[in-house]
Amino acid sequence: MKKIKYAIYYGILATTLLAGIQVSTTQVHAEEETSTAKFSEGSIGELVWKDVNQNGIQDPEENGVEGIIIELYRTDGSKLAETKTDKNGFYQFNSLPEGDYFAHIVIPQDEYKIVSTKLFGWDGYTGYLQIKGDVDNKLTANVGLISKQKGNIVSTIWEEINPNGIQDEYENGISNITVDLYTIYGEKMKTSSTNMMGLYQFSNIPNGYYYIKLQVPEEYVFWGATNFGKDQFSNYIFINENTNTEMGAGYLKKQEDPWENSLCGTEESCGIIY
Numbered sequence: 361m362k363k364i365k366y367a368i369y370y371g372i373l374a375t376t377l378l379a380g381i382q383v384s385t386t387q388v389h390a391e392e393e394t395s396t397a398k399f400s401e402g403s404i405g406e407l408v409w410k411d412v413n414q415n416g417i418q419d420p421e422e423n424g425v426e427g428i429i430i431e432l433y434r435t436d437g438s439k440l441a442e443t444k445t446d447k448n449g450f451y452q453f454n455s456l457p458e459g460d461y462f463a464h465i466v467i468p469q470d471e472y473k474i475v476s477t478k479l480f481g482w483d484g485y486t487g488y489l490q491i492k493g494d495v496d497n498k499l500t501a502n503v504g505l506i507s508k509q510k511g512n513i514v515s516t517i518w519e520e521i522n523p524n525g526i527q528d529e530y531e532n533g534i535s536n537i538t539v540d541l542y543t544i545y546g547e548k549m550k551t552s553s554t555n556m557m558g559l560y561q562f563s564n565i566p567n568g569y570y571y572i573k574l575q576v577p578e579e580y581v582f583w584g585a586t587n588f589g590k591d592q593f594s595n596y597i598f599i600n601e602n603t604n605t606e607m608g609a610g611y612l613k614k615q616e617d618p619w620e621n622s623l624c625g626t627e628e629s630c631g632i633i634y
Contacts, residue, residue, distance in 0.1 A: 402491035404432065404463060404499045405452035408445045411504025412567045412600055413544070416476040418504075421598060424449015425505055429466040435459075435488065460488045465503055476504030506567060511599035513541070513562040513607055517554050517574070520583045520610035527608060533558015534611055538575035543568070544596065570597045572607055578614075585609035 408428045409418045418424075430451050431442040440461070445451045453463075465484045467474060479486045479501045489499050517537045518527040537554040541562050549570070552560040572594040576582045587595050588609050597604055 401454075402456045402458070402498065403452055403454045404456065404461065404489055404491075404501055405430075405454075406450065406500045406502045408449045408451065408465070408503045408505060410507055410567070410600070411476045412506065412598070413569050414475045414504070414506060416478075416504060418502075421600075425472070428468075428503075428505075431464040431466065433462050433464065435462070456491050458491050460490050462486050462488055463501060467505070470508065472505040472507055474503060475506040478502065507601060509601040510564045510566055511601055512565060512603040513570075513572070513597065513599070514603060514605050515560065515608040516558045517560065517608065518558050518610050519580075520612045523583050523610065523612055525583065525585050525610060527610065531610070534580070537577070537611075540573045540575070541565075542571050542573065544570065565599050567600050570599060571595065572597065574609055576611065580611040580613055583610040583612045 407418060407424060408430075409424045410422050411418070412422055413419065424445065424447070426445055426447045426449065428445045428449075428451075429442055430445070430453075432440045432453050434440055441453060443451050443453065463480070463486045465474070465480055467484055474480060474482055474484065479489070479499075480503050481487075486501060489501070491499070516527060516533050517539075518531045518533050521531050522528055533554065533556070535554050535556045535558065537558070537560070539552045539554070539560045540548055541550040541552070543549055549565075550562050552562055554560045572588075574582065574588065574592040574594075576592060582588075582590070582592050584590065585608060587597075587607055589595075592609075594607060597607065
């Protein structure tokens with residue numbers, strides 16, 4: 361609380377609430393007085409970002425969305441102001457007098473949809489947001505969006521001649537290897553198979569996190585690769601409107617046992633003693 365001295369005159373008092381917005385108040389008498397005033401202005405805003413994994417939290421690899429329009433309304437439905445998110449996805453309505461408001465986020469329907477929000481509904485509108493004079497007036501209204509653009513996974517399964525986890529120029533791809541794509545919730549989403557060059561592909565994958573399981577035919581053993589474990593499961597794959605080409609792996613062909621199809625059957629039965 362602060363004692364202030366102010367003068368009120370007949371006429372119009374113009375107050376700038378937001379950039380480009382003027383609120384006019386008409387005064388009906390003139391006098392000088394001393395009164396007790398409290399500063400009750402507040403703000404509404406925060407962040408709009410691509411919530412790729414749809415967890416309601418901006419993770420380090422998830423960027424803000426620039427140029428999204430946010431509209432601010434009075435409770436009577438009249439628009440008070442609008443702003444756009446900056447290059448980092450932030451927006452802010454400042455210097456708001458005590459009172460009730462609601463906001464609307466304008467989503468480019470062909471590009472994004474809302475996936476996570478505490479204050480915004482699925483229609484893009486908030487409920488009433490109250491600015492009070494005796495509390496912290498910074499209201500946080502985050503919005504997570506998911507892009508409707510999609511990504512791909514394209515990689516190769518090859519036969520290891522020089523087992524080093526890298527496809528060398530003389531190592532050929534293996535055809536008819538089954539590859540399964542899973543969501544992070546363990547649901548099988550798609551199945552692909554390698555072509556004669558050893559290439560497999562998953563196309564038009566919605567943005568998000570996934571993992572892959574490789575099937576291994578009987579004549580091969582899984583040698584491994586950077587992004588796969590010994591159980592043939594991959595690490596999590598982050599798809600964000602991109603094409604991932606790093607999910608290849610090498611298989612080592614099993615060596616035939618020289619005694620398996622012999623007449624003796626084993627070294628001992630053939631009389632071979634070392």
